Amino acid sequence: MLDIQNLSKRFGGLLAINDLTVSVKKDQFLGVIGPNGAGKTTLLNLITGYYRPSQGKIFFEGERIDGKRPYEICRLGIARTFQVVQPFPEMSVLDNAMTGALFSRDGMTIRKARDRAMEALEMVDIAHQADVMAGALTLGAKKKLELARALATKPRLLLLDEVMAGSPQSDIDELMELLKRIHANGVTILMIEHLVHVIIALAQHVFVLNFGQELFQGKPDDVIAHPEVIESYLGKPLEALDAEA
Amino acid sequence: MQARFVIYALLAIAAILLPLVAPPVMNNLILRVGSLMILAISWNLAANAGLISLGHSAFWGLGSYAALLVANRLGWPFFASLIPAMLIGAISAAAIAVITGRLRGIFFAIAMLALSEGLRVIAVMTPEFTGGGAGVFIDQALRPSTQTVAMVTAACAVGCAIIAYWISLTPFHYACRAMRNNENAAEMLGINPLRFRIAVLSLSGAMASLAGGVNIWYSGFLDPAIGFDLHVTILAQIAPILGGIHTLAGPIIGAFATIGLSEVTRVMVGEQGFSLLVYGVILVFSILCMPKGIYGTWLTWSQRKRQTTPTAPSATKAATP
Numbered sequence: 001m002l003d004i005q006n007l008s009k010r011f012g013g014l015l016a017i018n019d020l021t022v023s024v025k026k027d028q029f030l031g032v033i034g035p036n037g038a039g040k041t042t043l044l045n046l047i048t049g050y051y052r053p054s055q056g057k058i059f060f061e062g063e064r065i066d067g068k069r070p071y072e073i074c075r076l077g078i079a080r081t082f083q084v085v086q087p088f089p090e091m092s093v094l095d096n097a098m099t100g101a102l103f104s105r106d107g108m109t110i111r112k113a114r115d116r117a118m119e120a121l122e123m124v125d126i127a128h129q130a131d132v133m134a135g136a137l138t139l140g141a142k143k144k145l146e147l148a149r150a151l152a153t154k155p156r157l158l159l160l161d162e163v164m165a166g167s168p169q170s171d172i173d174e175l176m177e178l179l180k181r182i183h184a185n186g187v188t189i190l191m192i193e194h195l196v197h198v199i200i201a202l203a204q205h206v207f208v209l210n211f212g213q214e215l216f217q218g219k220p221d222d223v224i225a226h227p228e229v230i231e232s233y234l235g236k237p238l239e240a241l242d243a244e245a
Numbered sequence: 246m247q248a249r250f251v252i253y254a255l256l257a258i259a260a261i262l263l264p265l266v267a268p269p270v271m272n273n274l275i276l277r278v279g280s281l282m283i284l285a286i287s288w289n290l291a292a293n294a295g296l297i298s299l300g301h302s303a304f305w306g307l308g309s310y311a312a313l314l315v316a317n318r319l320g321w322p323f324f325a326s327l328i329p330a331m332l333i334g335a336i337s338a339a340a341i342a343v344i345t346g347r348l349r350g351i352f353f354a355i356a357m358l359a360l361s362e363g364l365r366v367i368a369v370m371t372p373e374f375t376g377g378g379a380g381v382f383i384d385q386a387l388r389p390s391t392q393t394v395a396m397v398t399a400a401c402a403v404g405c406a407i408i409a410y411w412i413s414l415t416p417f418h419y420a421c422r423a424m425r426n427n428e429n430a431a432e433m434l435g436i437n438p439l440r441f442r443i444a445v446l447s448l449s450g451a452m453a454s455l456a457g458g459v460n461i462w463y464s465g466f467l468d469p470a471i472g473f474d475l476h477v478t479i480l481a482q483i484a485p486i487l488g489g490i491h492t493l494a495g496p497i498i499g500a501f502a503t504i505g506l507s508e509v510t511r512v513m514v515g516e517q518g519f520s521l522l523v524y525g526v527i528l529v530f531s532i533l534c535m536p537k538g539i540y541g542t543w544l545t546w547s548q549r550k551r552q553t554t555p556t557a558p559s560a561t562k563a564a565t566p
Binding site for chain 1: 415416420423425429431432434438
């Protein structure tokens with residue numbers, strides 16, 4: 001579904017993404033992990049058109065998308081959440097989600113958008129706060145809203161940039177259930193996450209990024225057992241980490 | 246709900262017909278309130294999309310000069326002259342939208358300020374075209390009665406208010422607010438910022454130029470300092486901020502309040518310089534005390550009152566499901 005071929009992104013002297021080739025298959029739940037500065041968010045910014053690649057190509061459902069603008073990418077059926085949540089604070093929760101529905105394709109009316117937005121809000125379980133200003137929400141609710149807004153665009157591919165970061169355990173459990181439900185509804189997901197246990201629980205396939213390059217990819221269990229991954233990212237075998245906690 | 250619309254419609258018709266019955270002194274007031282209302286609505290539309298303009302006098306001046314030039318050079322009458330006035334406002338605003346690209350906030354504001362000043366200098370330096378610093382009178386033979394100009398001003402103000410209301414019901418309104426809140430996030434939802442920026446600025450520019458175009462037929466005389474007066478820029482933002490920024494009613498209330506206040510201080514205080522000082526101080530304090538403006542403050546106040554008085558009918562209705 002998404003094919004990234006020999007992608008590179010250079011910021012001055014820094015090669016943030018270095019000749020990276022990776023693909024996401026339809027209906028896959030792909031997890032991307034990697035240490036800080038590995039280029040995970042840069043990768044998302046390249047896919048969604050916020051950055052132009054220095055080299056390489058990106059294909060979505062066979063169509064070349066590198067060089068397209070974010071609003072064009074959105075209209076092709078790719079949605080994204082941001083690492084730092086970016087709801088529209090001066091708009092109500094419903095209006096936020098409606099904005100997602102209104103512009104993601106042509107011919108949407110306010111009424112249709114409202115129905116679709118309510119659907120998305122119900123999906124993430126914040127429909128009861130539809131009239132609240134988004135700026136007044138708790139961080140957990142803002143994350144759900146960001147998800148709902150992305151879902152309201154009816155994406156076929158959803159890119160998640162650390163949705164769990166900074167959430168208490170109760171929220172993490174809830175968000176994990178929610179992501180499973182979204183995936184079960186036929187949305188392909190590429191998820192960047194620091195919490196390894198979340199990735200292991202959710203992803204079918206894990207890609208490890210280090211210094212903008214592929215370090216390893218494979219099944220979740222193989223990834224956490226791989227010595228190079230342990231060295232560069234986990235620091236210690238996961239059992240040892242669990243024992244400490 | 247329906248009754249409210251009928252009241253608004255009657256008030257609008259009354260405002261347009263007022264010059265027919267009111268004493269001629271009123272024409273001046275109607276003109277000032279109406280022009281300011283158009284400017285305020287125009288400024289508020291752009292502000293709603295996150296584009297804070299510090300140069301609305303640019304559009305005002307362009308409109309004034311366009312109307313004056315087609316009248317003097319081509320002999321176009323009052324109504325016809327308003328069309329090129331609006332067009333030049335819309336076209337120059339669209340050009341500004343493209344040129345300023347992704348400039349926002351203070352950077353966009355400065356670009357607009359520079360535009361307005363630049364146009365003023367150009368008008369001074371091209372005397373054979375604009376009349377230069379000495380100024381120029383509009384063809385007296387073509388001038389309609391003050392009463393007609395006042396009625397047209399009122400009609401234009403009503404028209405602009407209706408357009409602003411209609412826009413608030415369309416997807417356009419969602420795109421503008423999203424862009425104001427976070428342009429990056431808005432773009433990921435399928436919003437093409439440039440497209441909406443061009444649209445909203447063109448509309449805003451056309452309205453401000455229309456106000457300028459109508460006004461020149463009332464004042465009859467134009468020079469660069471009048472056309473591109475900083476005072477117009479300042480009033481265009483004070484009115485919506487005083488009335489309630491980012492609201493529909495704000496610019497309308499603000500236009501009445503600003504002109505009303507200036508009249509009251511002028512009559513009460515008497516002495517010219519001192520009355521202006523009092524006017525300014527009251528304006529500054531009103532905006533400091535009511536950052537959400539008159540309408541915004543009234544909204545929060547009425548909401549709070551509804552919440553704290555449990556006997557209010559709406560509150561009891563909400564409490565018993």
